[in-house]
Amino acid sequence: MSDVYTPPKVWDYDPANGGRFAGVNRPTAGAREERELPVGEHPFQLYSLGTPNGQKVTILFEELLAAGFTEAEYDAWQIKIFAGDQFGSGFVELNPNSKIPALLDRSGPAPFRVFESGAILVHLAEKFDFLLPKANPARAETLSWLMWQMGSAPFIGGGFGHFYVYAPERYKYPIDRYAMETKRLFAVADMQLGQTEYLAGDYSIADIAAYTWLGNLYHGAYNGADVFLSLAEYENVGRWVKAIDARAGVIRGRLVNTQNGLAERHAAADFDTLDRALFDPVRKRADF
Numbered sequence: 001m002s003d004v005y006t007p008p009k010v011w012d013y014d015p016a017n018g019g020r021f022a023g024v025n026r027p028t029a030g031a032r033e034e035r036e037l038p039v040g041e042h043p044f045q046l047y048s049l050g051t052p053n054g055q056k057v058t059i060l061f062e063e064l065l066a067a068g069f070t071e072a073e074y075d076a077w078q079i080k081i082f083a084g085d086q087f088g089s090g091f092v093e094l095n096p097n098s099k100i101p102a103l104l105d106r107s108g109p110a111p112f113r114v115f116e117s118g119a120i121l122v123h124l125a126e127k128f129d130f131l132l133p134k135a136n137p138a139r140a141e142t143l144s145w146l147m148w149q150m151g152s153a154p155f156i157g158g159g160f161g162h163f164y165v166y167a168p169e170r171y172k173y174p175i176d177r178y179a180m181e182t183k184r185l186f187a188v189a190d191m192q193l194g195q196t197e198y199l200a201g202d203y204s205i206a207d208i209a210a211y212t213w214l215g216n217l218y219h220g221a222y223n224g225a226d227v228f229l230s231l232a233e234y235e236n237v238g239r240w241v242k243a244i245d246a247r248a249g250v251i252r253g254r255l256v257n258t259q260n261g262l263a264e265r266h267a268a269a270d271f272d273t274l275d276r277a278l279f280d281p282v283r284k285r286a287d288f
């Protein structure tokens with residue numbers, strides 16, 4: 001092994017290490033400043049951003065509303081992670097991990113928080129009995145694919161995306177490592193989708209979770225990762241991505257808490273203010 005960098009005996013935090021997340025992420029937890037969160041009128045208050053992890057929840061809300069669950073009305077507030085909004089005291093009270101998305105459920109007598117995108121998906125799916133089968137084996141299969149996605153996202157985002165796009169310098173080893181892992185995950189999904197229409201059989205919250213990552217990469221996010229990783233070779237994933245792309249709730253959900261779409265979402269009518277070109281299901285994805 002040859003060292004390009006010789007680690008000191010004890011690691012120390014370097015706030016000026018370059019990188020797009022320099023200064024945003026620190027090796028500490030907790031609020032950095034006092035800041036209340038806004039609260040709207042609807043039963044659900046979502047504090048998020050239109051990244052893949054954020055899109056999971058806005059897609060599920062829009063799918064619920066498209067399916068006629070009017071009690072799933074929500075206010076979506078934008079948390080600007082590069083401006084440090086996730087470290088305000090109000091946000092940290094909802095999510096001690098300081099990452100979007102975070103949900104405040106005010107639909108019952110006592111409001112409570114739900115954090116982690118997978119937990120939010122399960123919470124909403126159970127509450128409305130929607131896109132999560134109640135009986136096994138379908139329920140076990142759905143939760144298995146959901147947890148597969150939750151476990152694999154850090155390799156795609158924190159690994160591949162970070163070292164390919166966000167790192168201050170590009171190095172072969174981490175890019176090779178996480179490109180390999182990302183392609184392996186596409187291969188796993190492709191193998192499954194060669195046997196079933198959706199990951200767990202029928203369309204479910206597992207598909208919503210996986211689609212936001214695999215679909216965004218498939219459509220060119222992370223500086224054209226679709227070309228770099230030869231993603232067109234995963235034909236079953238391509239068929240599945242295109243089927244999900246076309247869903248009305250998915251198209252709307254992907255536009256929430258985004259720079260080009262809706263910074264905030266408070267009513268279905270908010271979408272009427274947007275340029276129709278944004279509703280093109282196959283438009284190239286922005287980086288996140």
Ligand SMILES: N[C@@H](CCC(=O)N[C@@H](CS)C(=O)NCC(=O)O)C(=O)O
Binds near residue numbers: 024052100115
């Ligand atoms: N496991 C978490 C991950 C959430 C996450 O990584 N969120 C990112 C944006 S996609 C974030 O808030 N980053 C802000 C930061 O790192 O400070 C989930 O799925 O909810």
